[in-house]
Amino acid sequence: MLAYVFSHRPAPGGDVDEYEEVLRDFHRLLASSSLDGFVSSSTYRIGDGYSDWYLVESSAALDALNEVAVTGARAASHHAAARMAVDGVGKLLSLADGKPDPEARVEARFAKPPGMPYADLYAALRPITASAGGALWRRMMVLGPPPEFCLTSAARVEMPAAIRAEALERTRI
Numbered sequence: 001m002l003a004y005v006f007s008h009r010p011a012p013g014g015d016v017d018e019y020e021e022v023l024r025d026f027h028r029l030l031a032s033s034s035l036d037g038f039v040s041s042s043t044y045r046i047g048d049g050y051s052d053w054y055l056v057e058s059s060a061a062l063d064a065l066n067e068v069a070v071t072g073a074r075a076a077s078h079h080a081a082a083r084m085a086v087d088g089v090g091k092l093l094s095l096a097d098g099k100p101d102p103e104a105r106v107e108a109r110f111a112k113p114p115g116m117p118y119a120d121l122y123a124a125l126r127p128i129t130a131s132a133g134g135a136l137w138r139r140m141m142v143l144g145p146p147p148e149f150c151l152t153s154a155a156r157v158e159m160p161a162a163i164r165a166e167a168l169e170r171t172r173i
Contacts (some may be wrong), residue, residue: 001039001054001055001056001057001063001094001100002053002055002057002058002059002061002062002092002093002094002095002140003053003054003055003056003092003093003094003095003137004041004053004055004056004065004090004091004092004093005051005052005053005054005090005091005093005144005150006051006052006088006089006090007049007050007051007084007087007088007089007090008049008050008051008052008075008085008087008089009049009050009051009085009086010047010084010085010086010090011084011085011086012086014084014130015162016097018084019084019085020043020045020125020173022077022080022084023043023050023052023081023113023173024043025056025077025172026044026074026077026078026081029039029068029073029074030069030074031069031070031150032073033072033073033074034069035061035064035065035068035076036061036064037056037058037060037061037065038054038056038057038061038064038065039042039055039056040054040055040102041053041054041055042102042168042172043172043173044107044172044173045170045171045173046107046168046169046170046171046173047168049087050102050173051107051170053102053136054122055100060094066077080166084119086119086160086170088146089145089168090144091139091143091145092139092140092141092143092144092145093137093138093139093140093150094137094138094140095135095136095137096122096135096136096137096138096149097125097126097129097135097136098129098130098134098135098136099134099135099153100135101132101133101134101135101152101154102170102172103133103154103172104133104134104135104152104153104154104170105153105154105169105170105171106152106153106154106156106157106158106167106168106169106170107150107151107152107167107170108150108151108153108159108165108166108167108168109147109149109150109165109166109168110147110148110149110151110159110163110164110165110166111146111147111148111149111164112148112149113162113163113164116162121149121163122136124160124162125151125159125160128151128157128159129151130154131153131154132154133152133155134149134151134152134154134155134157135152136149136151136152137149137150137151138142142154147166151165
């Protein structure tokens with residue numbers, strides 16, 4: 001499974017309530033489209049910014065998602081959100097372990113500790129990813145900004161000592 005994550009914030013002076021309503025409308029319309037390989041989408045408020053998470057079964061679904069997002073019934077809400085947003089940046093993540101939970105309320109963002117093999121990192125995080133709501137995402141092909149990993153969980157978790165993570169609360173809108 002892949003996640004295309006688009007982070008953004010409302011333009012200075014913008015109406016946050018209106019911004020969130022436009023985002024909710026867009027995701028409702030996207031959910032009603034029949035798109036092969038599309039799993040789900042959600043927007044999360046994180047601090048004064050937002051992240052849209054688009055889950056797809058494979059990279060083959062990304063082209064169709066890109067087309068469907070800006071056409072048909074979704075065009076007006078997508079264009080309204082785009083006009084209201086600034087500082088947009090996207091990244092592509094691959095599910096490394098666990099099961100995504102759209103209700104996960106925490107994102108822990110971190111880099112792999114220097115010298116630690118990936119297999120050891122995954123093993124150290126397995127107790128978290130095996131729990132309800134735990135999912136480990138890894139940035140693909142350096143597509144997008146660092147850090148390389150994002151661990152989502154239902155609540156704050158104790159990370160292994162070698163991992164320096166920035167844990168952020170998120171609220172699904």
